[in-house]
Amino acid sequence: MGKIVFLAIIAVLCWVLFKGLGKKSSKPPKGDAGASGDRTGLAEQMVKCHRCGVLMPESESMMLDGNVSCHDPAHCLHRA
Numbered sequence: 001m002g003k004i005v006f007l008a009i010i011a012v013l014c015w016v017l018f019k020g021l022g023k024k025s026s027k028p029p030k031g032d033a034g035a036s037g038d039r040t041g042l043a044e045q046m047v048k049c050h051r052c053g054v055l056m057p058e059s060e061s062m063m064l065d066g067n068v069s070c071h072d073p074a075h076c077l078h079r080a
Helices: 001-025
Strands: 046-048 056-058 061-064 065-068
Touching: none
Parallel strands: none
Antiparallel strands: 046 056, 061 065
């Protein structure tokens, strides 16, 4: 009976140890990401298509005749 209790205690301690290590590794690194130029994890500016009004990240848009448009005009909701 003593061995079972001892093994149960060891199992609980291992579980707590691994749960604690998992939380530490999932935290984002501290520091100002903008100062180093690293944009990972930062929100991207949203722009609105002048043809169909869909909001999209700036990287998924294109300039068409001086206006922001969907990257693929064939799939634009307006389809003029």
